Amino acid sequence: MSEYAAPLARLIEELKHLPGIGQKSAQRIAFHLERAPREDVQRLAEALLDAKDKIRLCSVCNNLTESDPCEYCSDPRRDPELLCVVETPFNVISVEKAHEFRGRYHVLHGALSPLQGIGPEQLKLKSLIDRLKDGTVREMIVATSPTVEGEATAVYLARLVKPLGVKVSRIAMGIPVGSDLEFADEVTMLRALEGRREM
Amino acid sequence: MPLIETEAIVLRTHRLGEADKIASLLTRQLGRLRAVAKGALSRRGRYGASLEPLSYIKVWIYDRENRDLQRVGSAEILESFFEMQGDYRVQLAAQYLAEVSERFLPDREVNERVFRLLLVVLRALKRSGEINRPLLFFDYWLLRLGGFLPDLSRCMGCQKSFAGQDGFYDPVAVALVCENCRTGASTERVSASALGLVELFRRTRIEQWIEKESSPPCTQELRRLLEQIIEAHLEKKLTTRALLADAI
Ligand SMILES: [Zn+2]
Ligand SMILES: [Zn+2]
Numbered sequence: 001m002s003e004y005a006a007p008l009a010r011l012i013e014e015l016k017h018l019p020g021i022g023q024k025s026a027q028r029i030a031f032h033l034e035r036a037p038r039e040d041v042q043r044l045a046e047a048l049l050d051a052k053d054k055i056r057l058c059s060v061c062n063n064l065t066e067s068d069p070c071e072y073c074s075d076p077r078r079d080p081e082l083l084c085v086v087e088t089p090f091n092v093i094s095v096e097k098a099h100e101f102r103g104r105y106h107v108l109h110g111a112l113s114p115l116q117g118i119g120p121e122q123l124k125l126k127s128l129i130d131r132l133k134d135g136t137v138r139e140m141i142v143a144t145s146p147t148v149e150g151e152a153t154a155v156y157l158a159r160l161v162k163p164l165g166v167k168v169s170r171i172a173m174g175i176p177v178g179s180d181l182e183f184a185d186e187v188t189m190l191r192a193l194e195g196r197r198e199m
Numbered sequence: 200m201p202l203i204e205t206e207a208i209v210l211r212t213h214r215l216g217e218a219d220k221i222a223s224l225l226t227r228q229l230g231r232l233r234a235v236a237k238g239a240l241s242r243r244g245r246y247g248a249s250l251e252p253l254s255y256i257k258v259w260i261y262d263r264e265n266r267d268l269q270r271v272g273s274a275e276i277l278e279s280f281f282e283m284q285g286d287y288r289v290q291l292a293a294q295y296l297a298e299v300s301e302r303f304l305p306d307r308e309v310n311e312r313v314f315r316l317l318l319v320v321l322r323a324l325k326r327s328g329e330i331n332r333p334l335l336f337f338d339y340w341l342l343r344l345g346g347f348l349p350d351l352s353r354c355m356g357c358q359k360s361f362a363g364q365d366g367f368y369d370p371v372a373v374a375l376v377c378e379n380c381r382t383g384a385s386t387e388r389v390s391a392s393a394l395g396l397v398e399l400f401r402r403t404r405i406e407q408w409i410e411k412e413s414s415p416p417c418t419q420e421l422r423r424l425l426e427q428i429i430e431a432h433l434e435k436k437l438t439t440r441a442l443l444a445d446a447i
Pocket of ligand 2: 354355356357358359376377378379380
């Protein structure tokens with residue numbers, strides 16, 4: 001990489017640490033920034049630092065937030081008896097999209113994934129159990145991904161939480177809207193049948 | 200660019216960009232390789248559960264020889280190991296198998312026996328939900344087929360048979376020695392009953408062994424010894440092994 005001047009090489013190196021950015025994309029972004037007006041680059045740099053400095057984890061639910069507790073945890077219109085458990089802060093946004101869920105959240109920051117070295121110790125489980133112990137939550141909805149990792153996490157959570165007397169439910173898995181039954185494999189079809197509802 | 204149909208076991212996948220996945224596959228016809236599945240994370244989900252860890256699949260691969268990354272045309276499930284991994288202990292065991300296979304087997308080297316071994320062990324895990332014996336069986340045969348299994352019946356130093364005596368593991372030589380030959384390095388004792396276990400399953404199929412009797416007491420001890428030997432040959436720590444030690 002020595003063909004670039006040192007500051008440019010350093011920028012490319014830093015950009016390559018970002019997810020989904022390889023050598024080529026890093027070069028493209030670096031050249032773009034080189035050509036851009038100084039003010040634009042400054043705004044970007046400030047936004048990066050500003051987000052880093054101001055965003056923290058909510059001390060209640062572990063969501064990313066500027067104010068602690070976060071907007072969901074401090075909103076009195078949200079039902080404290082309903083708790084939705086998700087893997088990542090992005091998944092909070094995904095659930096919110098449905099405009100259906102009016103309870104609160106708990107973000108695990110991952111799912112059980114032994115290949116990535118993530119076991120129960122690496123998830124935000126202790127704070128979840130502490131929250132459930134005070135008896136306010138009546139139902140915990142597990143909204144982890146429909147993957148091996150998400151499923152293992154859901155089953156693990158259910159076993160952990162049921163003894164506390166909390167109802168545990170799992171979001172439905174099955175045929176995606178807009179697809180075709182023809183393309184559903186055995187796992188998907190089995191889950192779709194298990195998750196059927198009376199009409 | 201030929202399109203090749205092969206059976207495969209999915210060792211692991213990870214996200215690539217917005218909607219694609221990279222799958223590490225142990226294929227029957229082409230050996231271990233990595234391939235991109237375009238749109239695997241998109242809304243239409245055309246790969247369904249086929250690219251979940253440890254799925255046994257039929258897959259069509261655009262094989263670009265001399266390239267590091269191939270492309271998945273399509274895939275369908277032959278046998279799923281999704282449900283069993285809902286149990287974290289089984290998930291852990293299954294992903295240990297995946298990690299060892301991925302690290303142990305060279306790129307693009309066809310190995311029919313290891314492919315069958317992995318499949319048989321996954322099925323044993325699925326049917327029994329037991330961890331120790333399927334993993335022990337896998338470790339033993341993987342080491343043996345690869346020519347890395349040290350002699351578990353006699354001392355590497357004096358060649359005397361252990362014959363009911365405990366052995367000692369020497370991590371430098373990656374071998375077992377007797378009480379007399381042990382050095383300062385070989386501090387780890389391996390019980391005679393653990394060493395004797397090998398005779399129990401050496402000529403048996405895993406499913407028969409599990410069906411016929413319950414798990415003998417030293418299974419875990421021998422399993423952990425073989426895990427150490429595998430790690431010694433890889434010259435690198437296994438991510439799943441530490442979690443396995445905590446949970447099982
Ligand atoms: Zn919060
Ligand atoms: Zn000896």
